[in-house]
Amino acid sequence: MTATSSSLDHAPRGADYQLHFFSALLDRxxxxxxxxxxxxxxxxxxxxxxxxxPEAVGLVVAHRRGLANEFVPWDRVMRIDPQAIVVMPPDGxxxxxxxxxxxxxxxxxxxxxxxxxxxDMDGRKVELVNDVHLLSSHGRMxxxxxxxxxxxxxxxxxxxxxxxxxxxxxxxxxxxxxxxxDATNVDKVSLxxxxxxxxxxxxxxxxxxLEELSGREQEAIFSELDAEKAAETLLExxxxxxxxxxxxxxxxxxxxxxxxxxxxxxxxLLSALSLDDRNEMLAQVPREQADRVRHILGTSEAKAGxxxxxxxxxxxKQTTAAEAIERIRTxxxxxxxxxxxxVVTETEHVLMGVVDLRELVLANPTATLEDxxxxxxxxxxxxxxxxDVEEMFEKxxxxxxxxxxxxxxxxxxxxxxxxxx
Numbered sequence: 192m193t194a195t196s197s198s199l200d201h202a203p204r205g206a207d208y209q210l211h212f213f214s215a216l217l218d219r220x221x222x223x224x225x226x227x228x229x230x231x232x233x234x235x236x237x238x239x240x241x242x243x244x245p246e247a248v249g250l251v252v253a254h255r256r257g258l259a260n261e262f263v264p265w266d267r268v269m270r271i272d273p274q275a276i277v278v279m280p281p282d283g284x285x286x287x288x289x290x291x292x293x294x295x296x297x298x299x300x301x302x303x304x305x306x307x308x309x310x311d312m313d314g315r316k317v318e319l320v321n322d323v324h325l326l327s328s329h330g331r332m333x334x335x336x337x338x339x340x341x342x343x344x345x346x347x348x349x350x351x352x353x354x355x356x357x358x359x360x361x362x363x364x365x366x367x368x369x370x371x372x373d374a375t376n377v378d379k380v381s382l383x384x385x386x387x388x389x390x391x392x393x394x395x396x397x398x399x400x401l402e403e404l405s406g407r408e409q410e411a412i413f414s415e416l417d418a419e420k421a422a423e424t425l426l427e428x429x430x431x432x433x434x435x436x437x438x439x440x441x442x443x444x445x446x447x448x449x450x451x452x453x454x455x456x457x458x459x460l461l462s463a464l465s466l467d468d469r470n471e472m473l474a475q476v477p478r479e480q481a482d483r484v485r486h487i488l489g490t491s492e493a494k495a496g497x498x499x500x501x502x503x504x505x506x507x508k509q510t511t512a513a514e515a516i517e518r519i520r521t522x523x524x525x526x527x528x529x530x531x532x533x534v535v536t537e538t539e540h541v542l543m544g545v546v547d548l549r550e551l552v553l554a555n556p557t558a559t560l561e562d563x564x565x566x567x568x569x570x571x572x573x574x575x576x577x578x579d580v581e582e583m584f585e586k587x588x589x590x591x592x593x594x595x596x597x598x599x600x601x602x603x604x605x606x607x608x609x610x611x612x
Contacts, residue, residue, distance in 0.1 A: 208328035214346040247332035262291035336360035398427035422451035430463035446475035455609025458487040496573035499603025513556035
């Protein structure tokens with residue numbers, strides 16, 4: 192949602208609700224019964240996390256006389272006037288309200304939201320919460336939006352008269368709290384997209400977000416990704432952030448992420464790490480793969496035979512389109528493995544041709560792979576150096592190329608990302 196300050200600050204005449212920016216309420220006088228009986232000022236607003244919108248549970252108020260802060264429950268708030276927030280006196284004739292004591296599931300706007308980092312789902316980029324837009328009605332107040340505009344920042348510092356253009360307010364329905372307690376044992380709240388929405392973002396955009404976050408926030412968001420998404424995102428992240436993320440990985444988490452990478456991708460990642468971190472990561476993969484990664488890292492011109500991945504599907508030529516599709520469905524293969532089907536001889540695995548998955552899906556169910564394949568296939572010799580492989584990708588625009596030996600035995604495949612590093 193995008194709206195101007197004037198449209199959000201005030202409700203229409205006679206409306207039964209009010210709209211407020213938190214920055215406009217901060218430091219406002221808090222008075223007992225009448226606006227002219229000032230007792231203190233608003234230091235923070237406390238909300239309980241709830242669906243669909245967090246609801247206010249009270250005020251944290253500060254005294255200028257050096258007295259301790261007080262917590263005024265929301266049901267003691269009578270109204271919000273332009274000059275003051277009017278509250279009822281404490282129960283039982285007490286002189287003061289009790290001090291604020293935090294509770295599980297509570298957030299304080301100033302402490303936990305203002306200045307925190309979020310991912311803007313519309314723009315898919317990192318933003319900062321500069322202000323919070325609130326709606327009060329019939330004795331309740333909820334968080335309606337977070338404001339990520341420069342205007343929110345200016346209001347926060349009392350410079351709202353310098354407003355530039357429109358506010359940029361993101362509806363709370365697109366912003367969900369992400370507790371980082373499990374990841375860091377720090378009782379704070381960070382903001383991100385809803386977890387499921389976050390996982391659907393392109394890896395490149397998640398990588399951009401991780402690069403901008405602090406270590407704890409970064410760790411919290413990365414911990415929410417499954418191994419496949421984590422591997423994709425880590426490979427897109429710049430080296431400084433890669434090193435920071437890897438340092439926080441447990442051995443089991445590192446092993447699961449590396450299992451989603453090809454040898455070339457592992458080499459790309461490990462090349463950015465310190466020697467100690469590199470050795471710790473290599474200890475989580477099978478020895479044969481680790482030796483191949485070390486070989487790539489130790490030479491300026493790795494050969495295609497060391498970059499191959501065994502993540503591919505090979506089938507004999509007499510397989511029908513219907514049979515091939517059923518085998519793909521039941522194979523449990525990752526999406527990257529089924530871009531192409533390689534047609535091979537049954538005993539020696541000599542490469543005969545390649546079938547694009549799109550052609551397979553559109554084909555007559557009874558057509559055989561021999562009918563559908565492109566033959567001879569574009570192949571890479573196992574002795575070809577990395578630069579030659581990269582040139583072949585640029586020339587033929589395939590996402591994956593098969594690697595063969597001198598007798599055309601299919602040794603594996605190389606993905607485009609394995610050489611575009």
